[in-house]
Amino acid sequence: MTDLNHDIFKTIDPDRRGTTSEEVISQLREMIHRGDLRPGDRLPPERDLAKMLGVSRPTLRAGIRSLAAVGVLQSRQGAGTFVVKADGPPSLDSSPLRLMASLHGFTSAEMFEARQALEMAVAGLAAERATSDQMATMSEEVAGMFASLDDPEQFLVHDVRFHQAVAAASGNRILTSLMNMVATILFDTRIKTVKRATDLKESAEMHRHVYRAIREHDPEAARHAMSAHLSKAQKAWEAEADEPDDSTSDNSNGNGNGAALAP
Amino acid sequence: MTDLNHDIFKTIDPDRRGTTSEEVISQLREMIHRGDLRPGDRLPPERDLAKMLGVSRPTLRAGIRSLAAVGVLQSRQGAGTFVVKADGPPSLDSSPLRLMASLHGFTSAEMFEARQALEMAVAGLAAERATSDQMATMSEEVAGMFASLDDPEQFLVHDVRFHQAVAAASGNRILTSLMNMVATILFDTRIKTVKRATDLKESAEMHRHVYRAIREHDPEAARHAMSAHLSKAQKAWEAEADEPDDSTSDNSNGNGNGAALAP
DNA sequence: ACCGTTAAATGGTTAGACCTTTTCCGTTCG
DNA sequence: CGAACGGAAAAGGTCTAACCATTTAACGGT
Numbered sequence: 001m002t003d004l005n006h007d008i009f010k011t012i013d014p015d016r017r018g019t020t021s022e023e024v025i026s027q028l029r030e031m032i033h034r035g036d037l038r039p040g041d042r043l044p045p046e047r048d049l050a051k052m053l054g055v056s057r058p059t060l061r062a063g064i065r066s067l068a069a070v071g072v073l074q075s076r077q078g079a080g081t082f083v084v085k086a087d088g089p090p091s092l093d094s095s096p097l098r099l100m101a102s103l104h105g106f107t108s109a110e111m112f113e114a115r116q117a118l119e120m121a122v123a124g125l126a127a128e129r130a131t132s133d134q135m136a137t138m139s140e141e142v143a144g145m146f147a148s149l150d151d152p153e154q155f156l157v158h159d160v161r162f163h164q165a166v167a168a169a170s171g172n173r174i175l176t177s178l179m180n181m182v183a184t185i186l187f188d189t190r191i192k193t194v195k196r197a198t199d200l201k202e203s204a205e206m207h208r209h210v211y212r213a214i215r216e217h218d219p220e221a222a223r224h225a226m227s228a229h230l231s232k233a234q235k236a237w238e239a240e241a242d243e244p245d246d247s248t249s250d251n252s253n254g255n256g257n258g259a260a261l262a263p
Numbered sequence: 264m265t266d267l268n269h270d271i272f273k274t275i276d277p278d279r280r281g282t283t284s285e286e287v288i289s290q291l292r293e294m295i296h297r298g299d300l301r302p303g304d305r306l307p308p309e310r311d312l313a314k315m316l317g318v319s320r321p322t323l324r325a326g327i328r329s330l331a332a333v334g335v336l337q338s339r340q341g342a343g344t345f346v347v348k349a350d351g352p353p354s355l356d357s358s359p360l361r362l363m364a365s366l367h368g369f370t371s372a373e374m375f376e377a378r379q380a381l382e383m384a385v386a387g388l389a390a391e392r393a394t395s396d397q398m399a400t401m402s403e404e405v406a407g408m409f410a411s412l413d414d415p416e417q418f419l420v421h422d423v424r425f426h427q428a429v430a431a432a433s434g435n436r437i438l439t440s441l442m443n444m445v446a447t448i449l450f451d452t453r454i455k456t457v458k459r460a461t462d463l464k465e466s467a468e469m470h471r472h473v474y475r476a477i478r479e480h481d482p483e484a485a486r487h488a489m490s491a492h493l494s495k496a497q498k499a500w501e502a503e504a505d506e507p508d509d510s511t512s513d514n515s516n517g518n519g520n521g522a523a524l525a526p
Numbered sequence: 527a528c529c530g531t532t533a534a535a536t537g538g539t540t541a542g543a544c545c546t547t548t549t550c551c552g553t554t555c556g
Numbered sequence: 557c558g559a560a561c562g563g564a565a566a567a568g569g570t571c572t573a574a575c576c577a578t579t580t581a582a583c584g585g586t
Contacts, residue, residue, distance in 0.1 A: 009503065019340075019538065021328075029358075033365045045567055056540045058321060065284075065325050066332035070359035072366070077282075077568045078548030083366070092359055096290075096333035097437070102296045103335070103347070106437060114437040118584085119383035125376070174360070174369060175375040178441050282569065308536060319571045324537085340537045341579030532583080539576070546569075554561080 020055055024063030027053060032072065032083065043073070045083040069093070092177045094184040101185065111186055113236075116230045118179040119163065120223045126169035127214045127222035134169040138162055138211045145204040155200050162207055166226075169214065199236065206232060283318055286378065287326030290316060295335065295346065306336070332356075353438045357447040364448065365403040374449055375497045381442040382426065382493055383486045389432035390477045390485035397432040401425055401474045408467040420462050425470055429489075462499065469495060 031037045043049060043064075049098075052062040064081055067073040071093040075081040100106070144158035163183070167176040206229040213221035294300045306312060306327075315322040327344055330336040338344040363369070389397075407421035411433040426446070430439040469492040475485035 021538080029362060037364075039366050047567085059539060059540090062324070062328050062538090065328050067362075069329035069332035070362065072357070072359070072362045075568060076548080077546065078566075080548095080567060092363065093333070095438075096335070096355055096359075096392050099292060099295060099330075099333065099335045100440065101437075103302050104436060110435050113388070113435050114441070117388075117435075117438055118380070118441075119382035121384065123379075152307050172373050172376050172380075173367060174364075174445065175380055177360075177363065177383075178377070182437065232409060284569080310536085321572095322570060326570090338537060339579080340577065341535075343536065343579095527586100529584105529586085532581100534582085534586090535578100535580075537576105537578080540574085544569105544573090546572080547567085549564105549566075551564085552562090554559100555561085556557105 021059050021062040021066070021177035024053060024055060024060055025066050026065060028067055028073075037083050039083050040085045041083045043083070045080070062232065065069070069102075070096075075183045092181045094181045097181055098185055108237075109234075110187075111182060112230070112234045115179065115182045115186060116227060116234075118175060118182060119226050119230055122172065122175050122179060123199040123210060123214065123222040123226035125172055125175070126166045127217055127219040130169035130170045130214050130217075134165060135211070135215050137165045138169070138214065141165060142208050142211050145200070145207060149200045149204065152200065155204075159203070159207070163209075166210070166214070199232075203229070284322050284325040284329070287316060287318060287323055288329050291330055291336075293517045300346050302346050303348045304346045306346070308343070331343060332447045333359075348399060355444045357444045360444055361448055371449075371500075372497075374445060375493070375500075378442065378445045378449060378489060379493045379497075381431075381438060382489050385430045385433035385435065385438050385442060385483040386473060386477065386485040386489035388435055388438070390480055390482040392434045393432035393480075395479050397428060398474070398478050401432070401477065404428060405467065405471050405474050408463070408470060412463045412467065415463065417514070418467075422470070425474075429473070432477065462495075466492070466496070 028037070037043070044052065046057055046060055047063070050057040053060060064073055064075065068075060068081075072084055073081055074084050101111070141158045141162035145155055145162070148154035148158065164180075167179055170176060205216075206225065209225040210222060210229060215226050265404060291300070300306070307315065309320055309323055309327070313320045327338065330426055331338060331344075335347055336344055337347050346375070350457065364374070393401075404421045404425035408418055411417035411421060427443075430442055433439060472488040473485060473492060476482075476488050
């Protein structure tokens, strides 16, 4: 964690474009773009940083909060404000999509369709690029599914990890992030579906088909297998959903930068 | 615009989960989810709303700012704070993706690939579902491209509108939003490419191929035509890009909820 | 009746103070 | 000598109060 007490922080230009807090946001973003602030870095204390930028602390906080809302910064009381650590797969906040779903009345069919399109894309890419290690991981998760046919919750864990492994093997972190973003919203729904534990064996089989297509480096087969799997999953969900649930219930408090999830 | 001075606003629970401002965010989101706040509505003045929720104005402002950062609310000094109008195609803020690109060092190849995957998906769906009107719109834009082969900027306008028409015809607003999100980031790049105006005629031809495949309701052909078009566009861009531009330059000030863009 | 001026409404900013949580260091006890 | 406890310092979270800037709309004069 590089401590950055240099004179990186230029004072806000008086002839600023928009509002002061917008300028603060621009400044912080520029620091990130330039690489002055890197993932995991801790920002200077708010009081100091405010002085450096020549703004008041509430204004600085407004800017920090905006960036925190989009998942770039993270503040921990007593500890400090950090640039979000980019350890695992980068993850976009799904709450914007969630709100948009409510605002525009997105149907769950659209959600499923979007997820299907993204998963098909990553499956196709994974078939082209997956390394031996990545394929081994997928295989292990498939095996895990077969090993937990009588334990729905454990099955779901392997299910999610398999899809993440596929996404990782695609080599495209943007598609992976978008996929996770959509999948996160559908997660609560999925828990219910898996709980009913109807066709775990069939589901595991379909995952294996995906894995085999990827192993054979056959993009088209991988796409089709993934498509079939998700169509089946959607049908299973629709069969369960009696209540006219709009599928956009909001459980996550705060900014839902939850774990990446995908069945 | 419904004025909502009812007792919709419940006071913040004292046994709140996280921080106070997080609770404010949850409250506001809940109002939106429940439909108490609808697109275009104006929120009560901050001073009043703060009293209603039982929090101080800075805390309320923190919550509002978080939601504004993700594109749900929009504040205009002197006028008020509004729930973002959902008139046209819903649009996700692309700045989070932009920041993530800087943070993780995304390559432009990944960006192009993600865009290609999304555009292929919507093209396929559009081929299945496009209405006569939507196809007419696409046709007009293709004609517009042919009519402006000597005017790169005008060509780009038709280009963008064509892709938006295809996205609209897909009937999936989520995929459309994600596509626009990625396309927005690549827009600046695209302007340069089009400025050089190398193969406008060829580009127009490829757009027409996409259009024809959609008109013939042939999803596979549409996907392939779109894929070919974007591969070509990417090659054109790579040929121009001499400078080691990381493709993540940040032009947009504020929260870049700009227009949706796609060639 | 129309247009310009003005006043009210509303978000934006600042200042200072205090609270809560986290971190870390020093002391003390085993 | 080391580990556990305790407290002080650090840092973010919240609040009050006031003032500034912009927008809107009402008012009044022409």
